[in-house]
Amino acid sequence: MSALPFEYVVLRVVPRVDRGEFVNGAVLLYCQQADYLGVQVRTDLACVHALWPQADLEAIGAALASAAAVALGTAPGQAGQAEPGRRFRWLSAPRSAVVQPGPVHTGVTEDPARELDRIAARMLG
Numbered sequence: 001m002s003a004l005p006f007e008y009v010v011l012r013v014v015p016r017v018d019r020g021e022f023v024n025g026a027v028l029l030y031c032q033q034a035d036y037l038g039v040q041v042r043t044d045l046a047c048v049h050a051l052w053p054q055a056d057l058e059a060i061g062a063a064l065a066s067a068a069a070v071a072l073g074t075a076p077g078q079a080g081q082a083e084p085g086r087r088f089r090w091l092s093a094p095r096s097a098v099v100q101p102g103p104v105h106t107g108v109t110e111d112p113a114r115e116l117d118r119i120a121a122r123m124l125g
Helices: 046-050 057-072 084-092 112-124
Strands: 004-013 023-031 036-041 099-101 105-109
Touching: 004 057, 004 084, 004 112, 023 057, 023 084, 023 112, 036 057, 036 084, 036 112, 046 057, 057 084, 057 099, 105 112
Parallel strands: none
Antiparallel strands: 004 023, 004 099, 004 105, 023 036
């Protein structure tokens, strides 16, 4: 397999939008040529309380799970049923909420799933 271009974005958990502090909550990786959109989500959100002890971890976890369902194409509705590129663009669009996408980054890889594992280990670990 030859090197394939990909894009990835980190979904940030920003418990107090006014302060701008964040914890990386999930990583999405999209590779158009491989028709691949993968996601990995942080499972332990306790570190969010270091930024804001009153943060609703259950709601944050639900928001990340919802984003993951859209990414995987298992969410109900139009966003969850769109093709992978549209789902990635929808999830990586800027928004002012507790779960926000960071900047989109690019690279090349021979194995998008393995690349997602590598990036997620670095960003979520």
